[in-house]
Amino acid sequence: MTTNLRPEEVLDLDVLKRLTVIRGRLRNETPLRVGIGREGRLGSTSDITVIRTKSLWGEEVPYIPGSSLKGVFRSFVEQLARSGGLQVHDPWDFEAMEREERGGFCVVCALFGSTRVASHVRIYDAFPPEGKVPTIVYKTGVGIDRDFLGAKPNILYTEEFVEPGNEWEFRMDVINVPFPDGEDPRTRYLKELLDSLKTMGLQVGARKSVGMGLVKLVGGTYEVYAVEGGSVSKVSEGTI
Numbered sequence: 001m002t003t004n005l006r007p008e009e010v011l012d013l014d015v016l017k018r019l020t021v022i023r024g025r026l027r028n029e030t031p032l033r034v035g036i037g038r039e040g041r042l043g044s045t046s047d048i049t050v051i052r053t054k055s056l057w058g059e060e061v062p063y064i065p066g067s068s069l070k071g072v073f074r075s076f077v078e079q080l081a082r083s084g085g086l087q088v089h090d091p092w093d094f095e096a097m098e099r100e101e102r103g104g105f106c107v108v109c110a111l112f113g114s115t116r117v118a119s120h121v122r123i124y125d126a127f128p129p130e131g132k133v134p135t136i137v138y139k140t141g142v143g144i145d146r147d148f149l150g151a152k153p154n155i156l157y158t159e160e161f162v163e164p165g166n167e168w169e170f171r172m173d174v175i176n177v178p179f180p181d182g183e184d185p186r187t188r189y190l191k192e193l194l195d196s197l198k199t200m201g202l203q204v205g206a207r208k209s210v211g212m213g214l215v216k217l218v219g220g221t222y223e224v225y226a227v228e229g230g231s232v233s234k235v236s237e238g239t240i
């Protein structure tokens with residue numbers, strides 16, 4: 001089954017017609033770590049640290065990169081599409097992406113982009129609300145000896161996690177895709193994605209198999225702007 005979008009429906013980012021701004025807060029319900037690999041920060045007492053950057057108010061804070069959120073959203077929409085009987089290629093299947101330029105774009109590429117089409121969504125880095133530095137918890141793990149595949153109790157390491165209950169400012173822009181209503185197949189997937197983020201949550205970052213990194217959208221809102229004849233006007237708004 002295929003419901004590919006025609007190239008002319010998707011290769012439309014040279015003109016801004018419609019912009020939907022989605023805002024809210026993400027709350028992590030379980031410990032969260034979006035990391036920078038298996039190496040501690042300089043001067044850190046922990047071996048596996050959360051990613052941090054300088055906040056607007058100058059302090060170093062953990063944050064959730066927009067690219068991490070986008071990856072999670074994309075694979076969730078892939079799963080939704082597959083469960084609906086659509087054939088979805090892997091994100092690294094460059095041949096499939098090339099074919100789409102002629103045969104029409106799959107709903108996933110038409111929303112999140114590919115090597116052949118720019119993304120119709122823009123997801124911003126999610127920072128803690130101003131002045132609220134998330135609390136960090138440390139867990140000590142036991143290293144695995146790779147040669148003998150057994151636990152070696154004398155190899156210990158510490159991992160940082162952001163404590164559950166912290167919040168992150170969320171913003172996502174959707175360009176030239178109808179929202180919240182419309183015949184475009186992307187609209188339905190976008191709504192499903194946001195509803196799922198609100199009700200069941202989605203997992204971001206490390207240790208997903210043990211339930212970590214579960215984030216939920218709270219207080220979600222949308223504002224839709226139409227661009228016509230060189231001017232911008234708000235056409236609708238609501239809550240998610």
Ligand SMILES: [Zn+2]
Pocket residue numbers: 089096097100105106107108109110114
């Ligand atoms: Zn595709």
